[in-house]
Amino acid sequence: MEKLQKVLLLGAGALKIGQSGEFDYSGSQALKALQEEGIRTVLVNPNIATIQTSKLLADEVYFLPVTPFFVEKIIAKERPDGILLSFGGQTALNCGIELFQSGVLEKYNVRILGTPISAIMLTEDRQAFAQHLHSIAIPTPQSRSAETLEDALHIGEDIGFPVMVRAGFALGGQGSGIACDGEELRKIVMGALAFAPQVLIEQYLHHYKEVEYEVVRDCYDNCITVCNMENMDPLGIHTGESIVIAPSQTLNNSEYHTLRAASTAIVRSLDIVGECNVQFALDPRTSDFYVIEVNARLSRSSALASKATGYPLAYIAAKLALGYGLTELTNRVTGVTRACFEPSLDYVVVKIPRWDLEKFKGADETIGTGMKSVGEVMGIGRTFEEAYQKAIRMLDLDFEGATSEKVFAKSETITENITRYLYTPTPKRMFALALAMRCGITVAEIVQITGIDAWFLQRIQHIVDIEQGLRIETDLSAERLLALKQVGMSDKRIGELVGKSGLEVRALRKTFGVTPSVFQIDTLAAEFPSETNYLYMTYNGQHHDVAPLGDEGVIILGSGPYRIGSSVEFDWCSVSAVEALRKHHKRSIVVNCNPETVSTDYDTSDRLYFEELTFERIADICEFESAHGVIVSVGGQTPNNRAKALEKYGVRLLGTDAAHIDTAEDRNKFSRLLDTLGIRQPEWKMLVGLPEVYEFAEKAGYPVLVRPSYVLSGNAMKVCYTPEELEQYTCEAAAVSPAYPVTVSRFFEKVKEIELDAVAQRGALKAFVISEHIENAGVHSGDATIALPPQTLNAETLRNIEVAGRAIASALAITGPFNIQFLAKENQVYVIEVNLRASRTFPFISKVTGVNFIELFVDALFSEDIPAVQVPRPAFTAVKAPQFSFSRLTGADPILRVEMSSTGEVACFGEDLEEAYLKAILATGGKIPRKGIFISLGGAEKKLKFLESARLLATLGIPLYATEKTCAFLRDNGIEATMLYKIHEQKYPNVLTYFRDSKIDLAINIVDGYIKKEVDDDYAMRRYAVDHNVPLFTKIKQARLLVRALVEKDVESMAIKGWSEYRS
Amino acid sequence: MTGQHSMAARNTLIEEQISLEARASSVYPRRGKLVLQDGMVFEGASFGCERPMAGEIVFGTGMVGYPEALTDASFSGQILVMTYPIIGNYGVPEQSAWEDERIHVSGLIVSNYIDIPSHAQSSMNLAAWLQREKIPALEISDTRLLTQHIREHGVMPGKIIFDVDIPFYDPNEENLVARVSTKHVLRQGMGDTTIALIDCGAKRNITRSLLARNARVITVPWDYNLFAPTVDFAFDGIMISNGPGDPKMARQTIATIQTALERRVPVFGICLGHQLLALAAGGDTYKLKFGHRSQNQPCVLHDTKRCYITTQNHGFAVGTLPPDFVPWFVNANDGSNEGIHHIEYPFFSVQFHPEAAPGPVDTEWLFDYFLEKVRG
């Protein structure tokens, strides 16, 4: 085929549940592969926190929505001759399919590279695909598709319950579920048809094994399976929600290769060129199998497979899409062998998802066929026990290992916990297993209940038994210690069981010489020598594969698992630090345990430890490498939390020292500092008794913000507007006692919130950026819409912020990145908190201003005195907007609070705020309303504040619907609107039916700051909007900006500009 | 110590000693030593039969299929190190699923032995099987170091010992084929065409693969003269099986093949059979530093971009090709020969294992190809 000049790559957009950071990894590798060929690359991806959207990788980046509308305009402008659809998840795939169907790709003769679109479309149409598989004699579960509720119900009866329901063209199992009877079926199907054209009703395969294969094929029909993976949880728990092991552990040769042969047969039948994922159900009794689904694109599993084996799947897939054969590409890891082979592992990996369900008020905690997890970790070891217990600690939730019982409410009896959490799959089940074993429930019984294969349970039983043994016989010989470490027990856990501290155990261990070995992941089980820098540590070894780097090496602590509040932005920071180190002739040593990241890519750093970010493991690595120092300020809060212990242990931290980090983190120390500096902060007190709490609240005035140090249930922070609310919260949710003091602060209403992001060297401010939240304070900074440059701040406020920033920088002798959050009220600024580390906004501000703040920080570490940088005020407006995943979190209240609930973000640029905001909204799943707009305004004040916007909305000529009072208010002001009854009124026409019949495509539900009942009608309306895929706005300032944008801006005529055009 | 003394004799000697040992010591799990000829020593817990055994130490990188590997006669005389660390997971299947009626490896080394298997088809755990078949096995955690050592210094004699030491032993000095080959003729199936299978240590899946393709299979000993007047059966093609050791030891087989070539009888060789065909046709073989023992060996169909992932288990390879033969397959990693084909007649062979078991089944089609040629 003729040489390509320019290729367009579609990114995945914002991180959301079911589509997370794995696509930054795949996109980045694809871009590298194209660059090597001298092909110009154009990337569309509004996710500004990613590494793929940095100058290094793509020649041009468009921070625009990955939708047919925008991508067509970009194609018309850029005229690429090729397009890659399979590196940006379902978002890119769906967009590509639409562009193909609408003839856009043909019109501009853009060639689809890699797997033919026909194959992609076939795999997406579940019914047609099932037929295809039968035509090549591959079995699938009995199933039929339906476009209407009626059909669905009939099919359910025919197949017989229980049945499994899935939505076509949806990602991560959205809208799917298991129905045991007609009623359940009705519910699920109605939900699914709300956003999917088609549902599939399928025979439910109870307690089958779930096994996946990652297959690669080139245009010469060479076909290999790079990795197979076995889910520890049986079929019925989404692979993204399952604990996954690679390679499979319980399959014998004939099962393994029957499924392998089936995978390659399928992939050949589809003419896949590139990467493909095949999921199987395997009957543990008979070895019969069924195909569950095929993803003809890079997926979460392929990212995992790539990290599990060291095989650069996405990079190879991209090369194959360009027409290379597998035999023409070398194995990047060994350098000597070919890419046409199947990795052989001499270790095992265990992936465990990270959920944050407790962060969502009202969210249902059961897990099943749809995804709810927000991230994952991967533990590597040479025994299952070692890998499994590592992975559990990697979750960074203070679990010491398989037997942790932290998750269980002390208020409940052990039996209650076992019955609840063993029978119903939830994030807690993995711990219910060990708990049940400790209480004498047999493996056989647990197999019956959970469908987890006895093999895994026996390994966990092994850990439980060893711990029991240690309880009885507590002396620690060298052999004993080694044996304990070989099953992955942490020093701390051993200490707990024998009555020592983790450090004491560590010391003892070292006197015995019981320390971990450093092994390479070389893809060929040591059959060939290899130079790979991909490392892990194990106690099941007696040698090291590599020698320490010594003073040349600089250790960078990565972010760990993605979670609410810590995501791809910190991977960007870590990778930027790696890049910057090259300049200073230092060799980077990255430590991270998150398989969805670019920082854990085989060619990102000089050395990668795919390891725990626990104190113990970091200390092991530091002691082995005896490196120059450790950077704790680019990986988010996790590395930051390790600073104190590491410095105490004698590790050299690069940047701000631990004592000062502590001052910033410790409320008392910090506010004493602010007082001495004469910097204001919302008045607060740490209190140990209810009377004092009331007293403070009365004095400071309601509302108050309560932060308990121990949370009984639900949110960790709450704004209380009345004594009653305060009372309710403190007795239900937050413990208040001398042991568990609460922090109560005065809560400012209707004030601005502002971010200062900066880098300082030895206390001197070297560069800073001030950005402004659109929403008033009270919306977590991670959920807020942030504008740069600031839009409404006057010179005095700006000056006050800078002054405070400089004062704090010098007081804390900061060397490195930091972030301060301010409240601004009548030009007075109040400090909410300081983070002595790179913050979530660093990629955003760095890319918008063109000044890489992480690079600046690394310079500050290695150059004597770096010049202060005057950060230019951008000539355009950039808006960073949050992405929410509420539709996945059944029951969760989709309202913005002081606690963060977004899963990702985008940023778009524009001539002005309105343009940038509208693009950002469209990039996070918003739509331009065409059918109807629903308005519900709580309280007189909010109504008045919105009147102006309501008038504007009326000019759009779209029917307005409103709840009773709001409707009356609108009509009184001469705005035409149709009244809808609230749900509890049970009269027609009502909100519910209008949402369901999709007569509404925009919902504005502004509540009084103070929400009376926990679950009220407003909640029901919000939830309904989300469940029916209707864009929802709950904050007055957001809503007003949106209305301005909708009325003033016309997407058709919006300028389509690349990043470079904005920069120049 | 040389191959002159038969292993069997020496072993009975040793057995008496260890049965004494076993009674003497009560400690469990007993620890044993793996000693390599170059002095390298590893310690580990024993989970097989506590009986010393010497052999050639080799490593295999397959991640599944230990029952198939252990019963593969090509491993005869060898102590197998599994690079995949966790072994024993799915226990041991019924005999019918094995590749021969007994375990052929002399000893087994794994990093993490699993004593409690979980599989519907499991009939016993691995330890019970090894003990029943009197095969020693050790759990040595750093099998990676062991593998790297073999990779760098090549395969070498090694021994598993407990209390009594025994001499090293180099299986390549012995005619292992003679030891593992069947002693009498076996007739199976009633297909439309008859294949004579020369058993040099044949894996059962070769026969299964032929029978499944409606062939009649007559298995004969390695030194059986298929062209002697006394032979009371007719055959349409000859299959030369896999087997252990140095091909040059199997002189009689080579002679039989030479006659077959003269008579233009279709011949298909696998693994050792490949080396034997090469030798019979005037080519030559050599010993690899550490062989290919894995399930992920890429083999390119000569002069194409088509590549197959194959199972391999061999320490010798074909060097100089015989006259009138062309390369058929080539190893994509190290360029070594993986198959040869006669320019005119249906004489061909492959170094890898189309019968798989264990490993990928991508090259099964070679059996169809062979039978096509035979059926004409």
Ligand SMILES: Nc1ncnc2c1ncn2[C@@H]1O[C@H](COP(=O)(O)OP(=O)(O)O)[C@@H](O)[C@H]1O
């Ligand atoms: N027929 C079935 N019976 C039981 N569980 C199933 C069945 N089909 C799918 N599942 C479960 O639902 C999950 C999601 O289904 P899948 O087809 O993979 O959709 P997705 O596109 O969301 O990955 C699977 O991982 C599996 O655990």
Ligand SMILES: Nc1ncnc2c1ncn2[C@@H]1O[C@H](COP(=O)(O)OP(=O)(O)O)[C@@H](O)[C@H]1O
């Ligand atoms: N005193 C206050 N008045 C008004 N809003 C506040 C106050 N303190 C915190 N907030 C809001 O709560 C959010 C989270 O508070 P913060 O202390 O930054 O918690 P976190 O450590 O989770 O970022 C802030 O972004 C801000 O919107």
Ligand SMILES: [Mg+2]
């Ligand atoms: Mg799936």
Ligand SMILES: [Mg+2]
């Ligand atoms: Mg904050």
